[in-house]
Amino acid sequence: MEQPFFNIGSAADASGVSAKMIRHYEEIGLIPKAKRADSGYRVYSGHEVHELRFIRQARALGFSTKQIAELLKLWRDQRRPSARVKQLALEHVRELDEKIAELRAMKATLEHLAKHCHGDERPDCPILDELAAPKSTHSRHHHTDTAKPRRPSVLSRKPKRTF
Amino acid sequence: MEQPFFNIGSAADASGVSAKMIRHYEEIGLIPKAKRADSGYRVYSGHEVHELRFIRQARALGFSTKQIAELLKLWRDQRRPSARVKQLALEHVRELDEKIAELRAMKATLEHLAKHCHGDERPDCPILDELAAPKSTHSRHHHTDTAKPRRPSVLSRKPKRTF
DNA sequence: CATAAACCTTCCTATCATGGGAGGGAAAAG
DNA sequence: CTTTTCCCTCCCATGATAGGAAGGTTTATG
The missing domain is CATH 1.10.1660.10 (Multidrug-efflux Transporter Regulator; Chain: A; Domain 2)
Structure with a gap:
């Protein structure tokens, strides 16, 4: 068999x-x-x-592949400390938690927006409005207008011949 | 400004x-x-x-990029029906739900296994055991041993000279 | 003004996990 | 033996992002 x-x-x-x-x-x-x-x-x-x-x-x-490489090493090692395995597992649980939180935040925002969207023939739509002019987004560090001291982008004064 | x-x-x-x-x-x-x-x-x-x-x-x-292309098209179209935007948003919410469910299932399995792992010097570890011999996994369609009728893999009888 | 710093260009490479396919040889089934 | 199935290697693609090299441009500074 x-x-x-x-x-x-x-x-x-x-x-x-x-x-x-x-x-x-x-x-x-x-x-x-x-x-x-x-x-x-x-x-x-x-x-x-x-x-x-x-x-x-x-x-x-x-x-991930890297984590699996570790796990395989431990699996092969008859004298591995189970603590190490547990540690790897819990680290991964933490990663999963982060991703879950991220996705849930996206979902919450979208559901909120969708709830306020008529969803009919009319063109006005809070979803597009939000994408166009982010106000109450969940995104943690949106550096909107955190432009580093960049040279005044001369283009704003002499756009020259744009061929 | x-x-x-x-x-x-x-x-x-x-x-x-x-x-x-x-x-x-x-x-x-x-x-x-x-x-x-x-x-x-x-x-x-x-x-x-x-x-x-x-x-x-x-x-x-x-x-996704494809979805954004659609959203951009709608944004540009002054006569878009908000229904289409809402539809796209809700489709995406569904995708997010699927991913969230997947990640949560992984997390649950891992937490369960970790809970039963001593996490000390001893080598015995239910986490490795589970990876080695999947029993109660959450994976929906684990075709474990669903080997399609494959020719008896002659190698099982004449492994020849393995150089 | 000359030069250096900061910026831009294109092109190539990599990540991560996975799959598709071409061209050609080997093995099993008829 | 012929056909079908399988295997081999090699290359390319996905999706979103980043890194870097080589070289041209612009701006700031001495």
Whole structure:
């Protein structure tokens, strides 16, 4: 039932990682270079397929390639301290929190604007108004008009011949 | 107070869109090609800077370039129906909802796993266990072992000389 | 005025994760 | 044996953004 060897397609099916990505992961060094058959085909063991599965799961949880590299190292290390794994996981949770907060802020702003938009034939629309003249945006650091001391943009006085 | 003309740097400062991105937007056709001064420098009017600001706001709300192209078209059209704008906004809200749900599912899984991880010197760790052998993942369509009828991967029988 | 600083130009590269496809060889199925 | 399926490598594309090099322009300063 457990196939001892896989070519890249079977490994892909068995791991859920596309063949394209398997080659990619090899290229960027996330997984070691696969052994090759006489034909030049990559050959994977059940263990290697298991690693690919691990990678797929980590990706599904949103870990970046770099983080996965760390996780793989820890997974391989029988003497890893679970504290390190937990730390990585919680760091990632924090990242997720940030992204979630960002998206929710966008959503809130948009919903608020949409609520006040007639949504009919008439052209007046608070959504466009807001985009055109940002007033109460959620964007934390909108440096609107924080122009650094830039030379008076001579163009404002001699736009010359604009050909 | 309102400068009538801007070079790309001043336009960037005034709009909050980097010079790099202004050139990029021009290249992909999101904004029309800028007029040029004799020197070859791009020259922007206050109106064009206003458009850039519009783009920046839309980006801040997470709209994609394609969506922004639509929004710009509507903004320019004095006879647009606000319904179309609202529709675009609500579509985007839906997209945001999907992403938020995805991220929250990841977060929930990770928090659950982390909660059960000792986080000390010991190597045993449910986080790694889960990555290695996915059981109760939130991933909607994990085709784990949905291997399509693939030829028995002869490699399982004749791994040949793996050089 | 000459020179240096600041600015602009184009073109190329990179990021991140993923996929598509071409051209050509190898293996399994008929 | 022929056809189909699979694999190989190499190149290109996505989306939004940034970095840098090489070289021309403008402005400020001595």
